[in-house]
Amino acid sequence: xxxxxxxxxxxxxxxxxxxxxxxxxxxxxxxxxxxxxxxxxxxxxxxxxxxxxxxxxxxxxxxxxxxxxxxxxxxxxxxxxxxxxxxxxxxxxxxxxxxxxxxxxxxxxxx
Amino acid sequence: xxxxxxxxxxxxxxxxxxxxxxxxxxxxxxxxxxxxxxxxxxxxxxxxxxxxxxxxxxxxxxxxxxxxxxxxxxxxxxxxxxxxxxxxxxxxxxxxxxxxxxxxxxxxxxxxxxxxxxx
Numbered sequence: 351x352x353x354x355x356x357x358x359x360x361x362x363x364x365x366x367x368x369x370x371x372x373x374x375x376x377x378x379x380x381x382x383x384x385x386x387x388x389x390x391x392x393x394x395x396x397x398x399x400x401x402x403x404x405x406x407x408x409x410x411x412x413x414x415x416x417x418x419x420x421x422x423x424x425x426x427x428x429x430x431x432x433x434x435x436x437x438x439x440x441x442x443x444x445x446x447x448x449x450x451x452x453x454x455x456x457x458x459x460x461x
Numbered sequence: 462x463x464x465x466x467x468x469x470x471x472x473x474x475x476x477x478x479x480x481x482x483x484x485x486x487x488x489x490x491x492x493x494x495x496x497x498x499x500x501x502x503x504x505x506x507x508x509x510x511x512x513x514x515x516x517x518x519x520x521x522x523x524x525x526x527x528x529x530x531x532x533x534x535x536x537x538x539x540x541x542x543x544x545x546x547x548x549x550x551x552x553x554x555x556x557x558x559x560x561x562x563x564x565x566x567x568x569x570x571x572x573x574x575x576x577x578x579x580x
Contacts, residue, residue: 381567381568383568383569385571390573391499391552391554391573391574391576392571392573392574393554393556393571395463395568395570395571398568436504436505438505438569440567440569446510446518447493447510447558447567448495448507448510448518449495449507449556449569450507451497451504451505451506451507452504453504454503454504456502
């Protein structure tokens with residue numbers, strides 16, 4: 351099956367720093383989403399980005415589907431950005447549409 | 462918009478009992494709902510995909526008789542963990558999927574999760 355790998359697995363930043371998180375996938379996909387999982391376990395939608403570039407405040411994302419990767423940029427990080435970031439790829443297999451999650455990046459932003 | 466609720470948020474039960482978890486899309490009709498399981502400090506693992514009115518599609522290695530999924534309407538799916546054992550203790554998360562305007566494929570929205578502890 352498809353492999354979805356994220357890097358780095360862990361990241362510690364000082365408040366105000368910028369960072370880039372990467373999501374690599376091993377097969378063609380129909381769509382891609384980025385999520386932030388807060389300390390209570392809730393997944394928050396960040397981007398629906400099957401291709402191209404999108405920006406939302408301090409966050410932006412780029413997906414290059416032909417090269418099978420996506421990047422999430424966090425600028426001027428804040429302590430509230432701490433948590434786990436997941437990418438999830440959507441694909442159709444055997445008549446079923448499903449999502450496979452990446453391995454995650456655990457981010458800690460220090461004050 | 463796109464709010465998904467999950468109930469209960471936390472449940473503790475004795476070994477051998479069954480537990481039902483509900484997942485509801487509150488302000489949209491979900492074409493598909495998904496159930497995931499997450500172990501501490503791990504990623505989400507897809508358990509099954511369910512479409513309203515049809516049988517769920519289970520991922521390889523997930524026991525159908527152990528994890529019963531019912532998708533009775535476009536806004537409600539339930540997961541029943543039957544004859545629960547301590548190894549079933551985990552964080553269970555549902556998501557609901559819909560087509561949003563201008564999009565070719567569904568976007569998924571997540572419930573807050575249910576933490577199951579089996580004693």
